[in-house]
Amino acid sequence: METKKRQKIVYAVAVLTAVWGLYNFLGDANKKTIPNPEQLKTVAKKTATYKPADSVDIDEYNKLAWGRDPFYRSVDENKKPTGEPVQTPGWILSGILWDETNPSAVINKKIVRHGDIVNGAKVVRIHKNLVTLEKDNLEFTLNIKKDKS
Numbered sequence: 001m002e003t004k005k006r007q008k009i010v011y012a013v014a015v016l017t018a019v020w021g022l023y024n025f026l027g028d029a030n031k032k033t034i035p036n037p038e039q040l041k042t043v044a045k046k047t048a049t050y051k052p053a054d055s056v057d058i059d060e061y062n063k064l065a066w067g068r069d070p071f072y073r074s075v076d077e078n079k080k081p082t083g084e085p086v087q088t089p090g091w092i093l094s095g096i097l098w099d100e101t102n103p104s105a106v107i108n109k110k111i112v113r114h115g116d117i118v119n120g121a122k123v124v125r126i127h128k129n130l131v132t133l134e135k136d137n138l139e140f141t142l143n144i145k146k147d148k149s
Contacts, residue, residue: 090119091133093142098128105131107142 095106103126104113116123121135131142 091121091142093131093144095144096126096128096131098126103127107131 091107093105093107094109097104097106097111102113104111105123105126106112107118107123110118112118112123114123114126118133121133123131124134124139125132129143132139133142134140
């Protein structure tokens with residue numbers, strides 16, 4: 001194919017593409033119309049089916065069978081608080097970030113690694129499911145405390 005003929009075809013395709021793009025770009029703007037407020041009011045009157053908040057009957061609402069509330073923690077009647085103070089441990093392990101080369105753990109809401117000191121205890125080892133600490137030449141392990149809710 002000759003170069004001049006090829007150039008004419010390329011120019012024709014470019015012009016057609018530009019015309020098509022302008023038509024679609026400018027043509028959509030003419031099709032979009034913003035409804036006036038009167039039209040919106042009539043649509044709202046036809047589609048709105050709601051009750052005002054002051055007309056909700058709370059007793060009737062509470063009688064509905066919703067099931068157990070996942071955010072409510074019931075207080076066990078058998079576990080009433082005694083007068084004794086509750087002792088909290090000095091270290092609370094809340095998570096382990098496991099990596100073969102650089103494991104880390106979350107103890108007392110702080111990220112620690114091997115060799116770090118937490119409340120006077122040195123982090124000796126971090127395993128996939130427990131952390132070993134050393135204090136006063138005594139080693140002890142921490143497990144992740146699971147919430148019983």
